Amino acid sequence: xxxxxxxxxxxxxxxxxxxxxxxxxxxxxxxxxxxxxxxxxxxxxxxxxxxxxxxxxxxxxxxxxxxxxxxxxxxxxxxxxxxxxxxxxxxxxxxxxxxxxxxxxxxxxxxxxxxxxxxxxxxxxxxxxxxxxxxxxxxxxxxxxxxxxxxxxxxxxxxxxxxxxxxxxxxxxxxxxxxxxxxxxxxxxxxxxxxxxxxxxxxxxxxxxxxxxxxxxxxxxxxxxxxxxxxxxxxxxxxxxxxxxxxxxxxxxxxxxxxxxxxxxxxxxxxxxxxxxxxxxxxxxxxxxxxxxxxxxxxxxxxxxxxxxxxxxxxxxxxxxxxxxxxxxxxxxxxxxxxxxxxx
Amino acid sequence: xxxxxxxxxxxxxxxxxxxxxxxxxxxxxxxxxxxxxxxxxxxxxxxxxxxxxxxxxxxxxxxxxxxxxxxxxxxxxxxxxxxxxxxxxxxxxxxxxxxxxxxxxxxxxxxxxxxxxxxxxxxxxxxxxxxxxxxxxxxxxxxxxxxxxxxxxxxxxxxxxxxxxxxxxxxxxxxxxxxxxxxxxxxxxxxxxxxxxxxxxxxxxxxxxxxxxxxxxxxxxxxxxxxxxxxxxxxxxxxxxxxxxxxxxxxxxxxxxxxxxxxxxxxxxxxxxxxxxxxxxxxxxxxxxxxxxxxxxxxxxxxxxxxxxxxxxxxxxxxxxxxxxxxxxxxxxxxxxxxxxxxx
DNA sequence: TTGAAAGCGTTACCAC
DNA sequence: GTGGTAACGCTTTCAA
Numbered sequence: 001x002x003x004x005x006x007x008x009x010x011x012x013x014x015x016x017x018x019x020x021x022x023x024x025x026x027x028x029x030x031x032x033x034x035x036x037x038x039x040x041x042x043x044x045x046x047x048x049x050x051x052x053x054x055x056x057x058x059x060x061x062x063x064x065x066x067x068x069x070x071x072x073x074x075x076x077x078x079x080x081x082x083x084x085x086x087x088x089x090x091x092x093x094x095x096x097x098x099x100x101x102x103x104x105x106x107x108x109x110x111x112x113x114x115x116x117x118x119x120x121x122x123x124x125x126x127x128x129x130x131x132x133x134x135x136x137x138x139x140x141x142x143x144x145x146x147x148x149x150x151x152x153x154x155x156x157x158x159x160x161x162x163x164x165x166x167x168x169x170x171x172x173x174x175x176x177x178x179x180x181x182x183x184x185x186x187x188x189x190x191x192x193x194x195x196x197x198x199x200x201x202x203x204x205x206x207x208x209x210x211x212x213x214x215x216x217x218x219x220x221x222x223x224x225x226x227x228x229x230x231x232x233x234x235x236x237x238x239x240x241x242x243x244x245x246x247x248x249x250x251x252x253x254x255x256x257x258x259x260x261x262x263x264x265x266x267x268x269x270x271x272x273x274x275x276x277x278x279x280x281x282x283x284x285x286x287x288x289x290x291x292x293x294x295x296x297x298x299x300x301x302x303x304x305x306x307x308x309x310x311x312x313x314x315x316x317x318x319x320x321x322x323x324x325x326x327x328x329x330x331x332x333x334x335x336x337x338x339x340x341x342x343x344x
Numbered sequence: 345x346x347x348x349x350x351x352x353x354x355x356x357x358x359x360x361x362x363x364x365x366x367x368x369x370x371x372x373x374x375x376x377x378x379x380x381x382x383x384x385x386x387x388x389x390x391x392x393x394x395x396x397x398x399x400x401x402x403x404x405x406x407x408x409x410x411x412x413x414x415x416x417x418x419x420x421x422x423x424x425x426x427x428x429x430x431x432x433x434x435x436x437x438x439x440x441x442x443x444x445x446x447x448x449x450x451x452x453x454x455x456x457x458x459x460x461x462x463x464x465x466x467x468x469x470x471x472x473x474x475x476x477x478x479x480x481x482x483x484x485x486x487x488x489x490x491x492x493x494x495x496x497x498x499x500x501x502x503x504x505x506x507x508x509x510x511x512x513x514x515x516x517x518x519x520x521x522x523x524x525x526x527x528x529x530x531x532x533x534x535x536x537x538x539x540x541x542x543x544x545x546x547x548x549x550x551x552x553x554x555x556x557x558x559x560x561x562x563x564x565x566x567x568x569x570x571x572x573x574x575x576x577x578x579x580x581x582x583x584x585x586x587x588x589x590x591x592x593x594x595x596x597x598x599x600x601x602x603x604x605x606x607x608x609x610x611x612x613x614x615x616x617x618x619x620x621x622x623x624x625x626x627x628x629x630x631x632x633x634x635x636x637x638x639x640x641x642x643x644x645x646x647x648x649x650x651x652x653x654x655x656x657x658x659x660x661x662x663x664x665x666x667x668x669x670x671x672x673x674x675x676x677x678x679x680x681x682x683x684x685x686x687x688x
Numbered sequence: 689t690t691g692a693a694a695g696c697g698t699t700a701c702c703a704c
Numbered sequence: 705g706t707g708g709t710a711a712c713g714c715t716t717t718c719a720a
Contacts, residue, residue, distance in 0.1 A: 036715055048689065068476050070413075102460030114457070131411065155407070156362045272641075292636060295610060377699080392705065417712050419698085420712065
């Protein structure tokens, strides 16, 4: 059979295939090099104005769009910052933070890509991420170990930043100190004279990364005092909350740290429905300082967490990319502080 | 100066560059082709077990990870579904929907990429998206016109699906019928005997796409009746809400459709703070049927919106990718219905 | 000022 | 069974 090297004359009315720079060159009557020069505004080479125009018109007419993969393959690097989508429905706080971060990275000329990892987790997922050859990877939550970091770095990632509670070897870290969130909450309740303190632990899987250190923080705050801590598993669901509220008086608690503001709202409502007076009978404190806490009655006390601005984190990434040899930066995210309102 | 073609012996302790399949082949003592066969489990070719093993061990040792860009460049297509991050802080409803969709697409073996477009909007942005050569693009909100769709299709996107309120030429569409959301709310309030109806219109920019049709829907519901509609601009902010509440009695309204549950909560609280009785004095209804509405007192009436499941949308995408010639599917998202609780 | 050609990492088609 | 080789789309030296 004869192999036809190229379809002789593809009817111009049906441009089935995606136009390439070669097509543009052909139409403009120049070489592919010239097309590249014109479309990238290469300063080192001067192209005559008429040629320039012909190329631009040809590109326009064909609807030519450069192929990012081919470009970065040739260049040997990309400016893609990969942010795996958290496997856990993260809170509203994280959502806002992410938006801000995306904007800031965009302004530094990075392309932000959020990758929804369907299957594998942790170090498994790192291999998938590495296939995309990002220049930097920002990993929320925990789950990535030193092995995963190594995989990413070996495949060209110049910066790996974890946003989880603990530092990972080889990676920069924004260390969310959830333990101190719990500590602040526990100390606050203790100072207000509470001694039998409940701590809500969400039943939703994946949230343990945050809830465990928060619980530990409360424990540490009350360690060596006459106060006791009771763990309260709770699903994010009206029924679960109602069931917990139903046995509230048997629990004999005088305060509760409700993991975050959303769980606090859920629990507070359930308690009010069974006539537990807040804060007289039971004090309630949440965390994250969401708007909704201010709208509740009584107004919800909360632990405000000072996340770094998206700009700060974007600059950390940029710094790390520019200087990949530098030792990992570890930024403890401080600034957890109690906002005392009416519920405690 | 003499150009050295290849560094003679890069010290194996410092593998500075990213390992390629050629490196694996070299280490295993086979050709690149064989490496490809082994690592991709190519059925058509049988590779001897010892060779197989050698290749796998070499890949393991080098920490080889295939280069997705090179692969899809060679293959001529990718399985990337691009979802631009909405320029607007979308609500919690959309967030959950997106999570579900990501999972469903992942299960169909697509790679979901959320692209945070920093700068340009609409058809401008389409060019940037097209550079990534996605097999499908899912555009939330409006802003993409027929030109943008054409750009995407010409650069190889086999499916473009818009999630906005109106159909776009050439694109499949999940038509969020926000007009009928407003219509349902308006009709409900009218049926409850309300005649002077306020409609909250968020001041946050970008939300007009949703708020305008919702307002129009209320207007249509009350058209030709003795009821009147008052537009109420409101920023998502306690102060704005307080200012609006302060002049509430001057407005003389007996009902309000608060755009969505979050704005409803904000406004309801502000009204209660100035002793406007709900629902006696003013009925309040929101939209989106968020959990928080059930937790408010009085319980918040709302318009529940039946979004298609992530699985449904994933299947629409898959169908469209498999059969790009098919005419655009237009799915009106129906199922807006009032959930009557206590606030109206 | 423009063109020819090499090469980025991968895979598929043919020979051996 | 295994190994060359070409090609995907792009940029960039080098040469004309």
